[in-house]
Amino acid sequence: MQYQTVLKKMKTELKDVVQYYLDVENDILNVNQLLNRKIEISFEGYQCLGCEKEKKIFRQGLCYDCFYKSAAVxxxxxxxxxxxxxxxxxxxxxxxxxxxxxxxxxxxxxxxxxxxxxxxxxxxxxxxxxxxxxxxxxxxxxxxxxxxxxxxxxxxxxxxxxxxxxxxxxxxxxxxxxxxxxxxxxxxxxxxxxxxxxxxxxxxxxxIEYPVLQYPAKVKSLNLEKTPVYSGTLIGVKGQYLLFEDGTVFNVRNSEGYKVLLNVN
Structure with a gap:
């Protein structure tokens, strides 16, 4: 399955185990259902969550101009x-x-x-x-x-x-x-x-219980600007992070405004 999206922080629902949802183009993806599956994340550029222009993200999903104008930040x-x-x-x-x-x-x-x-x-x-x-x-x-x-x-x-x-x-x-x-x-x-x-x-x-199959012994953060294509097996979700089998962790919230292609196998 392939999904294209501009990343926004995952929506959550408190149940016996937290349910995570990611907005993707014309759909909502239940991230819990992706556990134990291989996911490839490809970085394709930026789209400001304020003006929606394809401008480099400065902070919190906003370009420089929007960040310094927005009342929300x-x-x-x-x-x-x-x-x-x-x-x-x-x-x-x-x-x-x-x-x-x-x-x-x-x-x-x-x-x-x-x-x-x-x-x-x-x-x-x-x-x-x-x-x-x-x-x-x-x-x-x-x-x-x-x-x-x-x-x-x-x-x-x-x-x-x-x-x-x-x-x-x-x-x-x-x-x-x-x-x-x-x-x-x-x-x-x-x-x-x-x-x-x-x-x-x-x-x-x-x-609060999180959908985590196994906690990593060491963690290394994925930066899409430095590693524009990453592939790994999803073993958990906690906070706003995706946790992968090789110890890679991806902070979805810190990557708001990034345009990505997700391939799920």
Whole structure:
């Protein structure tokens, strides 16, 4: 089977085992069904997800011009504490920023390689956790805007990591930890403005299983610009990565906007 597509991050569905879906030309591909099959990925060029022109991708699936114009990739996206829509202050497009920033946000703990703190819109639970390759996650606070979530994350990351070690995550080299206990330890460090939003009665841990037949002992990342044609047997999917039998891993999300041809045998 042959599929042509401009890569976008895989859609996910939380079931007993996470289901992964990839948009391909005129179709949706269930990636779980490709396990144990040989896949050839051929790089054919770029197509910006913003202007749709065949321009080199700069970041996040966008060409240079779109990246610096798009309201969806302002600094407040990576650094929620920089959000200003709650003050009526525009970064790039106040209406868009209000639409995103002035919605309920969750600050959470997730176990991916180690315990990490993170922020996501409430509507992105559990998608955000799956995209990070977390095996467990628990909510800490639910706040009414992105700014409050951001200052809470900044305060808590003094005491817990805010990054995932992607190699350990893909090798399933995951530190075990009691997330309920970790959450209780951090409670006193929540900023005063967000203390009342602590989810006192929430002891629910979400556990996530990934479609992986075998975890690699070592991983090497596939860069399509350096290796424009790659072929390997798919043995798993975790986070936004495809895992191959030879230890090669391919980050689909980091390759958004790349035009590829997929051959599945």
């Amino acid at each position: 302002g600094d407040w996206v990576m650094k929620p504490e920089l959000s200003t829509a709650h003050l009526g202050i525009e970064d790039r497009d106040l209406e868009y920023e209000k639409e995103v920033q002035l919605k309920p946000h969750i600050v959470y703990l997730a176990l991916s390689s180690n315990v990490k703190v993170g922020v996501t819109r409430k509507t992105q639970v559990p998608t955000r956790w799956i995209d990070q390759g977390a095996t467990k996650a628990i909510e800490i606070v639910e706040v009414p805007n992105r700014y409050l979530a951001g200052i809470t994350e900044v305060a808590l990351k003094e005491f817990v990591a805010d990054k995932t070690n992607w190699q350990k995550m893909l090798k399933n080299d995951v530190l075990d930890a009691d997330l309920i206990e970790e959450r209780e330890k951090l409670k006193k460090y929540i900023p005063e403005e967000a203390q009342s939003y602590f989810l006192a009665n929430n002891g629910k841990i979400t556990e």
